[in-house]
Amino acid sequence: MKIGIPKEIKPYEYRVACDPNGVKEIVNKGHKVLVERNAGIGSGFTDEDYKAQGAEIIDTAREIFAKSDLIYKVKEIFPEEFAYMREGQIIFTYIHSNAHREQTDAMIEKKIIGIAYEDVDDKDGEFPLLKPMSIIAGKGGFLAALNFMQKIYGGNGILLSKIDGIRTPEITIIGAGNSGVGAAELASAFGNKVTVLDIDVNKLEAARKVLPPNVEFLYSNRNNLEMCLKRTDVLMNCILWPKWRKDHLVSKDMLTIMKNRALIVDIACDEGGAIETCKSTTHDDPIYEVNGIIHYCVDNIPSAFSQTATQTLCNATLPYLLEIADKGVEKALKDNKYLRRGLSFYNGKLTLKETGRKQERPYITPEEALGI
Ligand SMILES: NC(=O)c1ccc[n+]([C@@H]2O[C@H](COP(=O)([O-])OP(=O)(O)OC[C@H]3O[C@@H](n4cnc5c(N)ncnc54)[C@H](O)[C@@H]3O)[C@@H](O)[C@H]2O)c1
Structure with a gap:
């Protein structure tokens, strides 16, 4: 799978989804990693650090979105990025769809498969990515x-x-x-x-x-x-x-x-x-x-400790990212009910009840979306 890591564009956001150690893990599993130029600078990681672990450096976010099957990010998708998203693309990030109506519109319209970090839970009912x-x-x-x-x-x-x-x-x-x-x-x-x-x-x-x-x-x-x-x-x-x-x-x-x-x-x-x-x-x-x-x-206190936050966030998200990349998104979602809880968008449908209720929109369950 081709994994794209764009530079975060939210003001005062210095984190990046994946550190160079994480890139090596992904590349070792036979996947391709594309990192936007200077994406890691705010967390203390240079393009050379990423290249040394097997990533390809790409000049613009537009190209990252155009070339990647999965976009691996930290913050939600901003309006300037909406046009870059492609139908069927997987977006794995903090989405907070209930708070961002425009983003929800764009993800439904572009038929994105959106998996939100903040809703992935575990067997104890905790939120390991938060x-x-x-x-x-x-x-x-x-x-x-x-x-x-x-x-x-x-x-x-x-x-x-x-x-x-x-x-x-x-x-x-x-x-x-x-x-x-x-x-x-x-x-x-x-x-x-x-x-x-x-x-x-x-x-x-x-x-x-x-x-x-x-x-x-x-x-x-x-x-x-x-x-x-x-x-x-x-x-x-x-x-x-x-x-x-x-x-x-x-x-x-x-x-x-x-x-x-x-x-x-x-x-x-x-x-x-x-x-x-x-x-x-x-x-x-x-x-x-x-x-x-x-x-x-x-x-956004963690952004002040961007290097530490990037490393710990990457450690937490990477096992899920690898499961998606190794199995394909549909099988990963079917196999892992905790990951499935994070599914917010699938093929033009909203699949997060909380956002459906808050924004008074139609929604279906992740299970209905996946036909299980
Ligand atoms: N500012 C930031 O940058 C930032 C970063 C990360 C998380 N947060 C936020 O921090 C908050 C806490 O996150 P967390 O992971 O520590 O939550 P958590 O669920 O681990 O802990 C919350 C605790 O509050 C307790 N609680 C609930 N009602 C209470 C009450 N009336 N009196 C006393 N205790 C009560 C719960 O029993 C629980 O133990 C969340 O809102 C989260 O979004 C903010």
Whole structure:
């Protein structure tokens, strides 16, 4: 199969779908890999690095799309790329079709076979192609807190570390999932007093087993949350907030009980979601203030750690990519029900229920599309 790896065009997106090690694995299986010129530069990989592992370097995205059976990407397809897509082409990337109506139109019209990373799950009901990015976002979110607590970057001048003779900084993390545990790992390693809240006691128990004694675990209820809000220096929101919920966990009014110039790091970044005052920000303008509380709400934290993120994303996606390339997409989808859950488009039909409902469009199941 011919696998095409275009350069990502989203602003501040420095990741690329595959690192040179991944290219070697694909080439060794007898497939051809086409990489757009400079596609890996943002992650620290040169064209020569890719060529050395057997890739062919191609000048433009247009040519990559024209020559490839499968497009291996990170972010969704942007309007300037719609015209490049070819009927029957396989697109394997984060698609988020429910949030991008125009892209959904284009994928249906072009009869694309679209498989979305974010919907591929596993036997435990987890999302293995989201997990590595969440862990990086949690860790990166703590590093952002370390930065934006500094006076010179607009913070209140607290060093988020245990220092002899003075009060140890307090960090509250809501959500003991992938990003929450990632954040807690670094925050606790710096010696901070860390509190992790979750509504799922199994998640709290699992987190307790991997985190050190300076982390406390609390059930997430209103009283515990308010107690934490009053004393915390940093609040990190690491929960997956259902899109349909109209209420908030931390309302604008509740900011008044927090310490002046405390910092909220909203990893989940659901605008008007768990944190009412959250609005997405970018790496070049990451913070803003509401009622004396600093907010950091960057929605693509992993991009700041592009080399690490590219490598871990590639490690996670590569086994699925190889299954598709080795077996052919139809057989791979029929054989692997977890991969099949990611099927969003097939031969001009939408196959993702969530997008069908949200955009009020007709949809069929992946099984119906594949005739199984
Ligand atoms: N900003 C970024 O760059 C970035 C990058 C990756 C992921 N994310 C986002 O981070 C969020 C978290 O992802 P994750 O993989 O860590 O999710 P996860 O599913 O692993 O963990 C979420 C946790 O939140 C808990 N939870 C749910 N409701 C709660 C409540 N009311 N109080 C306390 N805990 C509650 C769940 O029990 C679960 O343990 C997602 O929205 C994801 O899209 C953001």
